[in-house]
Amino acid sequence: MSYPGIVIIGGGPAGMSAAVAIATHGLTCTIVDEGFDLGGQIYRKPTNPACAPAPHPRGEGLRAEVARLGEHINVRTGDSAWGIFDGLRVAITSPDECTELLQPQAVILAPGAHELVPPFPGWTLPGVMTPGAAQILTKTMGVAPGKRVLVAGTGPFLLAVACQLIDAGVHVVSVLEASPRSAWLTLPLHGFRTPAILDEGLAYLTKLARAHVPVRYGRVVVAATGETELNAVEHAPVGAEWFPERNHIETEQVDTLLIGYGFVPRVQLAQMAGCDLELRPDIGGWIPVRDRNLATTVSGIFAAGDGAGVAGSLAAALEGQLAGMAATQFLGAIDEATFTAARHTIEHELARLRPLRSALDKISALQPGLMSLVRDDTIVCRCEEVTWREAREAVCAGSTTYRSLKMTSRAGMGACQGRFCWPFLSRLVAAEVKCPLADIGPPSARPPLGPITLGALASGLQDK
Amino acid sequence: MHNDVRTMEIEFTLDGQTVCCPEGLTVAGAMFHLGRRSVRMTARTAAPRSLFCGIGVCCDCLMQIDERASIRACMTLVQPGMRVVSGQGAATVALEA
Numbered sequence: 242m243s244y245p246g247i248v249i250i251g252g253g254p255a256g257m258s259a260a261v262a263i264a265t266h267g268l269t270c271t272i273v274d275e276g277f278d279l280g281g282q283i284y285r286k287p288t289n290p291a292c293a294p295a296p297h298p299r300g301e302g303l304r305a306e307v308a309r310l311g312e313h314i315n316v317r318t319g320d321s322a323w324g325i326f327d328g329l330r331v332a333i334t335s336p337d338e339c340t341e342l343l344q345p346q347a348v349i350l351a352p353g354a355h356e357l358v359p360p361f362p363g364w365t366l367p368g369v370m371t372p373g374a375a376q377i378l379t380k381t382m383g384v385a386p387g388k389r390v391l392v393a394g395t396g397p398f399l400l401a402v403a404c405q406l407i408d409a410g411v412h413v414v415s416v417l418e419a420s421p422r423s424a425w426l427t428l429p430l431h432g433f434r435t436p437a438i439l440d441e442g443l444a445y446l447t448k449l450a451r452a453h454v455p456v457r458y459g460r461v462v463v464a465a466t467g468e469t470e471l472n473a474v475e476h477a478p479v480g481a482e483w484f485p486e487r488n489h490i491e492t493e494q495v496d497t498l499l500i501g502y503g504f505v506p507r508v509q510l511a512q513m514a515g516c517d518l519e520l521r522p523d524i525g526g527w528i529p530v531r532d533r534n535l536a537t538t539v540s541g542i543f544a545a546g547d548g549a550g551v552a553g554s555l556a557a558a559l560e561g562q563l564a565g566m567a568a569t570q571f572l573g574a575i576d577e578a579t580f581t582a583a584r585h586t587i588e589h590e591l592a593r594l595r596p597l598r599s600a601l602d603k604i605s606a607l608q609p610g611l612m613s614l615v616r617d618d619t620i621v622c623r624c625e626e627v628t629w630r631e632a633r634e635a636v637c638a639g640s641t642t643y644r645s646l647k648m649t650s651r652a653g654m655g656a657c658q659g660r661f662c663w664p665f666l667s668r669l670v671a672a673e674v675k676c677p678l679a680d681i682g683p684p685s686a687r688p689p690l691g692p693i694t695l696g697a698l699a700s701g702l703q704d705k
Numbered sequence: 706m707h708n709d710v711r712t713m714e715i716e717f718t719l720d721g722q723t724v725c726c727p728e729g730l731t732v733a734g735a736m737f738h739l740g741r742r743s744v745r746m747t748a749r750t751a752a753p754r755s756l757f758c759g760i761g762v763c764c765d766c767l768m769q770i771d772e773r774a775s776i777r778a779c780m781t782l783v784q785p786g787m788r789v790v791s792g793q794g795a796a797t798v799a800l801e802a
Contacts, residue, residue, distance in 0.1 A: 289729030367755030374759025382734040626749040656764035
């Protein structure tokens with residue numbers, strides 16, 4: 242096996258920036274990313290050649306930089322990193338089912354985040370999906386997610402996706418934002434140091450207004466209905482803490498609901514490596530503990546980007562650069578003075594982004610009212626089809642940890658390994674037993690992170 | 706939604722029937738293109754499921770692809786001649802002699 246250099250997991254803005262920083266200082270690295278191409282979710286390239294290529298100068302710029310430094314950067318797109326063992330051994334499997342154990346001297350975790358969706362009646366119906374899933378269909382394949390689309394949840398990503406759907410000719414009925422308009426109106430106060438980001442937001446609102454797509458603030462989806470597919474969505478205005486006013490429910494006939502309440506960092510590889518985690522609900526939930534150099538608590542493992550705390554693509558690129566330099570310094574290829582100077586510049590840039598980001602985090606912070614959407618017969622674990630009644634019975638019988646709830650109710654035991662249910666199920670459990678969310682803990686992470694066949698596993702056991 | 710580039714149509718089978726879709730679609734994307742958003746029935750309640758997270762995390766869109774079970778339809782590009790089978794409830798295991 243060839244020497245992988247520093248292994249970077251994730252080829253989005255953080256991973257690509259880390260690779261560029263490492264290669265610029267003369268070290269070798271390998272980017273492992275499950276996607277079809279580099280870019281991550283934000284800079285994802287169209288796979289259908291009939292789709293107009295998404296003109297994203299920052300994404301294209303990073304891909305070009307990686308290509309220019311190709312002599313030092315191995316790109317392994319399509320390969321899944323599904324486990325970290327014995328320190329820094331990273332298990333990866335290719336689409337043709339070859340498994341390899343990479344043995345780098347340093348690892349940078351830049352796996353990004355997935356979307357956060359609270360359980361509510363009907364959320365498992367075909368036609369209900371994350372805004373990100375619809376964005377990929379539309380932007381990279383030219384496929385419409387449905388005919389009449391409602392976009393709901395919280396955060397600026399909803400506006401971006403709604404605009405992309407409009408551009409693609411999809412009928413967007415309206416956008417429902419859980420937070421009140423008054424909260425959004427305060428953003429210019431916090432974003433004056435980052436006017437370009439504010440302009441982007443304004444451009445979305447202008448486009449939606451021109452397309453006559455209303456943005457309705459202070460509303461949440463309370464239920465989705467349909468027999469075999471979605472055909473209607475019920476939504477209601479919210480009072481304090483996003484508790485829906487159930488006597489004012491409106492029903493809208495739509496075949497597609499895109500729903501997202503922010504993002505959850507993908508921390509499973511950090512967990513498997515033994516990195517300490519901390520609970521930071523403001524930036525997505527459990528994140529790896531990091532020092533100023535973005536080093537985790539395991540020597541040689543660094544973490545950058547949304548996977549280490551959701552902060553958006555600009556911050557992710559900066560963190561990737563810092564983690565790349567820190568890993569390079571860890572291996573002795575940059576001197577202390579050069580590194581400290583670079584870190585100073587990057588920290589300054591990150592600080593410039595922070596006020597607007599913190600304001601957005603506050604506006605979109607999950608409120609307890611969302612937890613009231615769950616009914617007794619609502620599925621809380623999509624994989625194992627466990628209802629809240631079943632999970633709550635297990636909780637009342639004493640299963641108050643992820644591990645024990647999994648054993649007694651099967652909630653969290655399925656293929657997603659608790660990644661989709663636990664952010665909310667842990668809150669429901671904490672509310673039920675009246676303890677702090679941090680006491681409930683993150684779901685345990687075990688290899689393999691995604692479904693792989695026994696054949697693929699066995700291929701890695703053969704001596705090569 | 707499409708610009709002027711001509712796309713190649715790819716032929717594959719879905720539950721034994723020959724179907725086609727433009728190149729560059731994931732299996733999940735092809736299902737939507739064909740107007741069949743449900744990709745499988747669940748094991749416990751035989752409820753239909755479809756694409757949900759779109760990025761390979763939630764595992765809602767698992768299908769049988771080229772005789773391999775539990776493949777994420779959102780992470781797999783359609784290839785010519787691919788054999789795609791939608792999930793039909795509880796899994797059955799066929800052991801070969």
